[in-house]
Amino acid sequence: MLKLPPFAILRPRNRDELKSAMTGSEDEFKILAGGTDLINNLKKRLYFTTSLISLKRVEELNYIIYDQNSDQLKIGALAHLTELTESPAIMNSAPAIAAAVKTIAAPPIRNRATIGGNLCLDTRCYYYNQSKSWRQLAPTCYKCGGGVCNAAPGAKKCQAVFSADLPPLLIALEAEITITGSAGSRTILLADFYTGSGGRPNILQKDEYLSEITLNQARKRTSLYRKFRLRKALDFPLAGVALSFDKNSSGKFINPKVVINAVASGPLSVPEAAEKLNGKEFSDQAAIQTAAAAAMAAARPIANVGSKPFYRKKMIGLLLKKMAAELVAGQEA
Amino acid sequence: MKDYKILGKSVARIDTPLKATGDALFTADIKLPRMLVGKVLHSPHAHAIIKNIDISKAEKLPGVRAVVTREDSFDVRWGVFKYTQDHQLIAVDKVRFVGEEVAAVAAEDEETAIKALDLIEVEYEILPAVFEADEAMADGAPLIHEDHPNNVNIHVNIDVGDVEKGFADSDYVREDRFSSSGETYGMLEPYTVIADYKAAGALEIFVPTASPHTKAKALSNLLKIPLNKVIVRRSNVGGALGGRSDIFPLDFITATLSRKAKRPVKASYTREESMTCTRQVHDMIVDVKTGVSKTGEILAQDIKVIMGGGGYSSTGPIAASVPFLVWEETYRLPNVRLNSYRVYTNKPIRGMYRCHGRAFLGGLGMQLDMIAHELGIDPVAIRLKNALQAGEFQATGSKIFGCGLSEAIKNAAEKSKWAKKRGKMAPGKGIGMGANGMMCGFPMGIRGGSSAIIKFNEDGYPTILTGVVDNGQGNYHAMVQICAEVLGLNIPDIHLVAADTEVTTLDMGAYSQAAVFVGGNAVKNAAEDARQQIFEIAAKILDCNADELAIEEGKIFRKNDKNSAIGLHKVIRKGLIDNTPVIGRGSYMPEVSRTREWVSNPKGQQAGTFSFGANVVEVDVDMDTGEVSVTKATGFHDCGFPINLKAVEGQYEGSIASGGLGSSLMEEHLWKNGRMLNPDFLEYKMPLAVDMPEISANVVITDDPKGPFGAKEAGLFGSMNSFQAIGNAVFDATGVWVKEFPITPDKVLKALAEKEKTVK
Known part of the structure; x- marks a missing residue:
């Protein structure tokens, strides 16, 4: 060991x-x-x-509160992932969160892991997540303070891949987070939390911590998250897609959002894909096809985690199509 | 099935409570007084000359008790065979893979040992390296061992019948290439060695091993200590799977550290070290040309195999042969040629595996289905047509004794409702079959046999001494069951001492599927010997002939008069006072050819007997994404006779997980310049509980004429033929063949896209 x-x-x-x-x-x-x-x-x-x-x-950082009148869902950063799957507050407001949590790791890990930890998860790379002696076999990479990328020689910056499952879904739900620091607290959109840089994936400063996640209109949107992995549990995503749109849209994507995951150094909102879906029926194959193509075009996977980059890119489109098919079949989460 | 009192039932094993409660001790749990921590410095280079090693700073670090380098190599080389002695267990002149052991320290604590490694300075001259077997074999490739042209470590050539005539006579001939990447064994227990070099010149060593007697012999040779002073204590083994049989540098290094420090040393490898510095599984390229008659009878086969062997030989000649041997144990091959090349590469050392040869056995088994498809024959029918039968001889001359292969194929087809499903399932759903034979007991010279002793205490309870090893499959329980059945006792009455070279007699260990077959025969013979001695003593007390007696529930009585019963303890005590103590002695040597040799003479009886099995799997393929799930596995195993039915079923379940669907669908090494990118259980994908299918494990009982109570090998058929079953099921589901293992979703999708192009 x-x-x-x-x-x-x-x-x-x-x-x-x-x-x-x-x-x-x-x-x-x-x-x-x-x-x-x-x-x-x-x-x-x-x-x-x-x-x-x-x-x-x-302990004051561990809570899940849903206020029906304001439709506001507040989750303390220390809420454990298992608690998210068992919480009536989540099931009554945004059950897609519970469904997405169940795709993370495995039950013993979810018992310990927290939502704050998931949102702050470090990026990953075959050439980085290795023992010290293994890493010493290659030049020091950007993420370790050096000047090269061992996964993509020639790259100008770190290409480590973003691998947390909840951020894309929560971004699609327009979640806000509260960051607490020595100078006080600030609330920002979760989407603005991420830098897109593999070396330093979020904007947290040394004296700051993520304290709360808020959905201001928790029941307003229908949302889904799907991921590709090689085994049916445990694994980080090799590709992931979150989709959300206004509820009660009678079979149409109204104000959709598409966020893709695990194909870049941060979660990526793809407004070009969302645009193609806006106002279209769940069953509109042409719209879904063009949206899938736009989502794939935004994906930039490289060979630094499992499976093949071409396939992970393809899976972005396929996952989006699958979600649409599930919506048609009425199985949305 | 014969009705025995103890055998053939599903019973909880003697080791179950210990393992279920966590009380079982594994090597890493053992602590000796004054024990030091050992740590190894590995080569960072795939191929380099060692110019200089400076250990002066490390030696001066407070808390460091010993440092070993090539200066302590004893100038000996390890090899399983005399002609494969190519491995110095601490690198001397050069290193041949990333991770090769270059130096080691023993220190008072782990932090100090780690610090000391950082203080060792090694100067290398980097050499060009070659990583892929076919590239290593090409002219002009860097030579890894200078005396092996084209880096060919082993070439096994088998040529039986007239292959060219066989092709000429064939109605249909096809050629295919199959390949597979390397794999990892994935034992849960990281490799750990404790060595205690005693002042009196004896070496005591605790180690997870499948073969303590083989390990003792190697250490005796390498360290020049008489064999009776090398005490290998086998602790519980957290998985062997074929990868705990060989001798590893850590064994030698830990012993050398202990000798130098004059203290016990424990060295535990991390997961990464366990995956790269003990043994890995060969990558493989297989080209096979097969000719058949119109009715699907195999008339000729020409097979060329290239295996990536890594830096050293290990079990090379065996590894280069076994996939073919398994194939010839299954089907009638009148004309067949094998050219199997095991090639040195600058990757870690490759050894034997429970499902060794996925490109070979998966490929040939898939090609059989391709042929059946072309000829319009059912895959079950083509297997039955070519399946060997009892009394027949294999291509290289081994006789088949008990054989339930055809029955296993038929039963597996029937139980899985093959006829209703094959070719008739919804798109994306498919069913496929695999079948194979399996050798029990290789020709291993004096190490191929086993002997056992059964001694009795004066209260009548016996202790078995046997060299048999249990790596988790239930061999210990089987020995106790066999002894209990013969002696008319119950399982808790018997104590077992196994696999401890200080007290047990020579045995090959859990190797070549021989433990129950060879070791079990030896224990049975020892128990029968003890029983005969018991009857002879009891005959004097009961005033009758020994052959009139029976033994049950610890009592001896005249068969015609149960009231005559006397307790076993009385008989044992009389034996002691009369100076005729009961000591059962038994042995077994499988009847194998004594002239057969892996490379120079691959002809003659290659094993004591053979087991068989057939396996049907069903898959669900996502036609959009290419993802494959195995939904059901139905296996029928001719294990001769199941000593413990539950253990046999467990073996099948295990072989579907490890080896079976893992190897078929997800397991693969990933590399960059000789560095393994996925040396851990998160990124090396072994199947999880949620990936497992519904499993139906069944037996075919053939009461093998050679086996103890008819028993023989149990468990390898699921892992040895799942590749072909799954590959064939994927074809049934999708209409495409994926010829590269593992069958990952990207390959399925590519094959589907190719097919679409061809159709258009």
């Missing part, structure tokens, strides 16, 4: 203590939520982290 590097661990008991832990720390620290990705990455010595700040005792 790979050995964890030595590190200190801080266990704040509330948000105030969390704030002082973050501002008071002079070490390179990482926030530890479920740890399902972070601990593996530490074993591989991907980070120069000397201390961890555990959120485990900050």
Whole structure:
């Protein structure tokens, strides 16, 4: 087994203590939520982290609240993925979230992993997610602070792939997130959280953490997320598509949004694809075909995770078509 | 099925409670007093000359107790055969793959050992490397071992009958190429060795191994210690699958560290090291030309195989032969030629696997279906037409004894409702069959047999001593069952000491599917010997002849008078006082050719007996995406006689997962410049519980004339023929053949697109 590097661990008991832990720390620290990705990455010595700040005792960050009157769904960053699948608040407002969560990893991992962790998941690459000794066989890559991309020689920046499953769906649902830092809180669109850069996938600063996810009109939209992976569980997506549109649209895509996943360094909104669907029937094959082509055109997979880039690109179009077919069959999530 | 008291039932195994509760100890769980931690420095280069190694800084690090390098190599080379001794277990002049062991340290703790590795300075001169077997064989490729032109490590040539005439006589001839990437074994237990080199000159070693006696012999040769002083203690094995039989550098290195540090040393490989520095599975290219009669009778076959062997020989001659042997154990091949080349490459070392040869057995089994399709013959019928029968001889001369192959094929077809389904299912759904034979007990010279001892304590309870190994398949329980059946005892009455070279006698281990067949015969013979001694002593007490006696429930009695019963303990005690202690002794050597040799003379009886099986799988193919799911597997296994029915069923289930659908659909190594890109269980795709199909495991009982109570090998047929069954089912579902394993969705989609083009 790979050995964890030595590190200190801080266990704040509330948000105030969390704030002082973050501002008071002079070490390179990482926030530890479920740890399902972070601990593996530490074993591989991907980070120069000397201390961890555990959120485990900050229970006030773990909640799921749906207010029927305002149609607002608020999820604390520390809500565990399993809790999202069991929550009546989610099932009554945006059940597609629960369905998407069930495509993530496997139940034991979902019991530990949190929604905040999923949204902050680091990007992945065959040449990056390896042991320290393995990585030392090749030149230091962009993501490790070097000047090359080992997966795509010649690339000008890191090409690591975005692999979290919830962001595309939540972006399609126009989710907002609250970022809390030493200077206070700010609320932004989740779509604006991501940089599209493999090296640094989101905009969180050192003294900031993601505290809340909000859907302001949770029941307004129908949404779906589908992913391609080689096994029926456990795996990160090799391609993913989220689709949303206004509810009660009598078999038509009204104000659709299409967000594709795992084919670039961030989740990608594809307005060109959404445009092709707008106002069209679920069964409009020509519209779906052109939307699928637009979504595929936006995908930029490279050979840095499983399967083949050509196939992952193709799957973006196929997943969109499959979702449309499911809608026609009335099986939407 | 014969009705025995203990055998042939589904019973919980003696090792089940320990494993279910977590009380079973694996090597990594064992702690010896004053034990150090060992860590290995691996080559970062695929092919390089080692110019210099400087360990001075590492040696000075506080807490470091020993550092070993090529200076400690003993100048010995390991090879399974005399003519394949090409591997120095710590690199000396050059390294031949990324991950080869170059140096190692033993330190007080793991952190210190890791730090010490960073302080070792190795100067390399990088050489051009070659990674693919066909490229390595080409003229002008860099030579990996200078004395092997074209990097050919092993060439097995078999030529039986008149192949050219066979083709001339054929009504239909076709040629196909099949290929497969390398695979990983995927044992859950990372490889771990504990070595304790004792002051008295004995070496005690704990290791997960399928063959402790073979390991002891190799270490005795390499370290120049007499064999009786090499004590290999086998701990529980967390999966072997064919990959725990050989000798690995870590065995040698840990022993050498212990010798130098004069303390016990434990070295555990990480998952990445386990996947790259023990053994991997060969990649393979198979070209096969087959000629048949109008009715589908195989008249000639010409097969060329190129296997990527990695940096060293390992079990090379066996690996280069086994796929063909399995094929010739299955079908009548009057005229057949094999040219099998195992080629050195700058990749990690490749060994034997439970489903060794997916491109070979998958390919030839798929080609049989292609031929059947062209000739309008049902795939079941073409298998039955060519299937070997009891009493027949295989191409290279082995006689078939018990044989339920045809029955297995028919039963699997019937139970799966083949006739109603094949070619008649909805688009995207398909059904396919695979079948194979399997050798039990290779010719392995003195190591091919097994012997057992059964001793008794004065309370009448026996202990079996046997070299048989259980890697998880239930061999230990089978030995206890056999002994209990012969001695009229119950399973809890018997104690087993197995696979410990200090006390057990020579045995090949769980190798060549021989444990129950060879080891079981030895235990049966030992139990019968003990029983005869018991009867002779009891005859004196009961005043009758030994042959008038029977034994049941720990009591000996005259067959015609159950009231005459005396307790077994009384007989044992009388034996002790009369100076005739009961010690059962038994052995078994399979009747194999003593002149057969893998390369120089591949002719004659190649195994003691053969088991058989047929396997029908059903698949669901997404015609839009090319994704394949296996929905159902129905297997019939001629295992002779199931000693423990539940264990036989479990073997089939395991072989459908590992080897079976994993190898067929998802498992593959990915590489860049000799570095494995997916050396972990997240990115190397082995099937998960949710990927598994509905499984129907069944047996065909043939009571093998050679096996103990008619038993022989159980379990490999599912893994050895699922490739062809799944490949054939994919064709039935889609109308396309995918000839490269694994059959991933991108390949299915490409094949479907090609087909569409051709149709247009």
